Amino acid sequence: DAMVIQNPRYQVTQFGKPVTLSCSQTLNHNVMYWYQQKSSQAPKLLFHYYDKDFNNEADTPDNFQSRRPNTSFCFLDIRSPGLGDAAMYLCATSRGVEGYEQYFGPGTRLTVT
Amino acid sequence: DAKTTQPNSMESNEEEPVHLPCNHSTISGTDYIHWYRQLPSQGPEYVIHGLTSNVNNRMASLAIAEDRKSSTLILHRATLRDAAVYYCILSRTSGTYKYIFGTGTRLKVLA
Numbered sequence: 001d002a003m004v005i006q007n008p009r010y011q012v013t014q015f016g017k018p019v020t021l022s023c024s025q026t027l028n029h030n031v032m033y034w035y036q037q038k039s040s041q042a043p044k045l046l047f048h049y050y051d052k053d054f055n056n057e058a059d060t061p062d063n064f065q066s067r068r069p070n071t072s073f074c075f076l077d078i079r080s081p082g083l084g085d086a087a088m089y090l091c092a093t094s095r096g097v098e099g100y101e102q103y104f105g106p107g108t109r110l111t112v113t
Numbered sequence: 114d115a116k117t118t119q120p121n122s123m124e125s126n127e128e129e130p131v132h133l134p135c136n137h138s139t140i141s142g143t144d145y146i147h148w149y150r151q152l153p154s155q156g157p158e159y160v161i162h163g164l165t166s167n168v169n170n171r172m173a174s175l176a177i178a179e180d181r182k183s184s185t186l187i188l189h190r191a192t193l194r195d196a197a198v199y200y201c202i203l204s205r206t207s208g209t210y211k212y213i214f215g216t217g218t219r220l221k222v223l224a
Contacts, residue, residue, distance in 0.1 A: 004156075033212075042200055042214035055210055089222065091154050098206040099145045099164065103158030 003027050006087035013110045021108045024090030032098055034066060037089040037107070039053050043090055049074060056098040056108050059075040060107060076112075086112045117201045119213030124221045125191045127223045133186040133218050135201030141183050145204045147188045148175065150197040150216075156199065160186065 005024045007093045013019040023032065031050050034041035047056045049068045063085070065077040078085055094100040118136040125131040134168065146163050146207040149157040161168055161175045163184075168175040188195055198217040205211040 014165050042217050044214070048210070081199070092156070097204075097210060099162065099204070100163065101159040102149075102157075102212075104149075104155075107156050 004091055004093055004103050005077045006105040006108050007088075008108060009106065010111070012113060013078075014113055015083065016080050018059040019078050019081055020089050021078075021089050021091075021110070023074045023076070023105060024072050025093045025103075026066040026072070026104060027093055027095075029070060029093035029095050030071075031094045031100075032068060033094075033102065034064075034074070035038070035092065036074045037090055039087075046076070048097075056075065081110070083112050086110055116213065118201075119201050119215045119218045120218040121216070122221065123186075124223060126223050127193060128166040128190050131191045131195070131220065133188075133199050133201075133220065134183065135185070135215060136183045137201070138182045139204055140203060141205065143205070145207055146175070146177060146181075146184050146198060147202040147204060148173070149202065150195075150199045151213075153198045160199070191220075191222045193224060194221050196220055 003026055007022050033048040034046045036046055037043040046060045047066055063079050068074045088109050090103045090107045092102040094102045104105055123204055147162040148160040150160055151157045161170055161173050161179055163175045176185045198219050200217045201215045
C-alpha cells in the first residue's frame, strides 16, 4: 500500500561520518525530490531528478549529493554531516514538474552526534 | 524569487468553515499555486492546486484572486483531523525550477 518509502525512519550518525538515506517509490513517477525540514520550519527543496536529469538548487551545500540508479530508488548522501544538518529529510515523487501533485514519504529524522 | 506569506496560526471551531489566506504578490504568469498540509511527524500531504481558476476537490476549495496575488484555501467543515500546518506554495518551471514552501499556517480546531 505504501507509495513512497523512506528508510530508515530514524538515523543517528556521528559528526563528519558519511551517511546515506534512501527512498523508494511504487508509483513509477518520473520525478523524485529531496527536501530538508528543520524543526518548526517549512521543507526546503535540496534537489530533484527528472528521470536521470539531476537538478540542484542553487543554495544546496556541496556536502549533499544524490543518486538515482533507477526509476524506483533515490539516495541522499551527506558526505560530512555537521551538527547543523540534523533535520527531517523528506523524499517526494511526482509524475511531472509543472502543476503536478507531489507524494511525500514519512521522512527520515537524522540526528548528528 | 516567488514568495508566499501566510499567518502563523489560526483557530476554528469544529464543523465550521475555515478560510486560510495566502499572499503571493510576486507571482508570475505561469506559477502554479499549491496547498499542502502536514500533520505532526508525517510528510506533507497534497490538498489542492490551481493556476488561474477556482478549484474544488473532495478535501477543499481554492479561491484565486483575479490578479492572482493572493489565494484562499477553504475547508468547508473543519474536523479535529484537519488540525495541521497548511503550506501555500508557488511552483515555477519557466527558467530555473522553483518549488518554495511558505512558512505555513498552524490550524487549531476546537471541539
